[in-house]
Amino acid sequence: MSALYRAVGPLLRLLPPETAHGAAIGALKQGWIPVPQAGEDDRLAVSLWGLDFAHPVGLAAGFDKDGEVVDPMLDQGFAFVEVGSVTPRPQPGNSRPRLFRLGAEQAVINRMGFNSAGADVVARRLETRTRRGIVGLNLGANKDSDDRAADYVEGARRFASLADYLVVNVSSPNTPGLRALQGSEPLRRLLAAVRDAAPAARLLLKVAPDLTLDDLTDIATVVMDGAVDGVIATNTTIERPEDLRGRHKGEVGGLSGRPLMRSSTHVLSDLYDFTAGQVPLIGVGGILDGDDAYAKVRAGASLLQLYTGLVYRGPGLVMDIRRRLAERLARDRFASISEAVGADHR
Numbered sequence: 001m002s003a004l005y006r007a008v009g010p011l012l013r014l015l016p017p018e019t020a021h022g023a024a025i026g027a028l029k030q031g032w033i034p035v036p037q038a039g040e041d042d043r044l045a046v047s048l049w050g051l052d053f054a055h056p057v058g059l060a061a062g063f064d065k066d067g068e069v070v071d072p073m074l075d076q077g078f079a080f081v082e083v084g085s086v087t088p089r090p091q092p093g094n095s096r097p098r099l100f101r102l103g104a105e106q107a108v109i110n111r112m113g114f115n116s117a118g119a120d121v122v123a124r125r126l127e128t129r130t131r132r133g134i135v136g137l138n139l140g141a142n143k144d145s146d147d148r149a150a151d152y153v154e155g156a157r158r159f160a161s162l163a164d165y166l167v168v169n170v171s172s173p174n175t176p177g178l179r180a181l182q183g184s185e186p187l188r189r190l191l192a193a194v195r196d197a198a199p200a201a202r203l204l205l206k207v208a209p210d211l212t213l214d215d216l217t218d219i220a221t222v223v224m225d226g227a228v229d230g231v232i233a234t235n236t237t238i239e240r241p242e243d244l245r246g247r248h249k250g251e252v253g254g255l256s257g258r259p260l261m262r263s264s265t266h267v268l269s270d271l272y273d274f275t276a277g278q279v280p281l282i283g284v285g286g287i288l289d290g291d292d293a294y295a296k297v298r299a300g301a302s303l304l305q306l307y308t309g310l311v312y313r314g315p316g317l318v319m320d321i322r323r324r325l326a327e328r329l330a331r332d333r334f335a336s337i338s339e340a341v342g343a344d345h346r
């Protein structure tokens with residue numbers, strides 16, 4: 001953790017969470033957050049889908065929903081930034097409060113409900129970017145949409161040439177009925193339609209952690225049939241571990257952070273098994289330090305993402321993870337991160 005965040009972090013956490021998030025976005029836009037100096041470490045480099053990632057650590061969807069701070073977050077040391085979820089039309093999301101910290105367990109519960117500036121605004125921001133750096137675009141559906149699948153298709157068409165990869169996110173718990181699209185047949189149809197709309201795009205699917213083994217087997221089958229180029233595991237959970245404490249533990253929404261690490265890594269590991277290690281996986285959920293990150297790599301993740309860790313550890317977390325990953329690779333005598341991917345399965 002940087003000295004600055006040691007001082008500022010506790011102050012930010014005195015503010016209501018959404019206010020603190022707004023302040024962080026504002027500070028990033030103004031260039032007030034010091035940019036870390038980093039040497040590149042070739043052992044951490046990842047080549048995937050024809051893209052060269054300097055290292056595996058990316059920013060998960062939800063932090064920069066409207067594409068306001070893509071370049072500042074790349075400057076903070078992330079290898080890639082995922083914008084979104086973006087809905088075709090702007091929508092306000094659920095009423096506030098809708099974001100809660102569970103400090104004792106380094107967790108967050110959110111029921112934002114896809115608050116989005118909408119595709120037009122976000123597309124314009126991406127069109128006017130000048131910095132290089134890998135950007136993903138996470139697609140969502142409008143709450144009042146009659147045809148959710150059509151929303152993803154529209155988003156894919158719109159963003160195919162503006163992002164390095166697209167994500168079909170059918171795993172957010174805060175839009176009623178959305179997760180039903182993870183079922184085998186609806187999923188197959190949805191992904192085929194999105195593929196048709198953006199045939200040249202790299203297409204990823206983001207799944208929930210609350211899936212049964214049967215669900216996961218079905219998803220793996222669809223994925224192995226070539227419906228997508230990779231899977232992001234996982235979104236937030238609607239489960240509540242029994243030992244959760246704090247006055248917000250009963251809030252409705254998706255839980256992220258430390259208590260999600262175990263179940264999301266489990267899903268990641270199962271997907272690696274069910275796809276025989278042949279489909280690139282992005283591991284996300286509960287990464288609070290470099291050892292968590294390394295555990296996801298060994299479980300099968302080629303790339304990683306985080307969000308909640310930033311709330312508790314600040315932006316210095318990215319550099320800490322990169323350093324720790326290099327140490328763990330050396331200790332396990334791996335010459336590169338790709339050698340460590342899925343090591344726990346061998």
Ligand SMILES: Cc1cc2nc3c(=O)[nH]c(=O)nc-3n(C[C@H](O)[C@H](O)[C@H](O)COP(=O)(O)O)c2cc1C
Pocket residue numbers: 060061062063065084085099108110112114138169172206234235236256257258260284285286287305306307308309
């Ligand atoms: C406040 C908040 C908003 C989020 N919004 C989205 C979203 O719009 N789309 C999405 O796919 N995931 C969203 N997520 C989920 C994260 O991308 C990630 O999958 C999840 O938080 C687990 O990672 P973490 O434990 O590192 O936070 C959101 C998470 C949080 C905490």
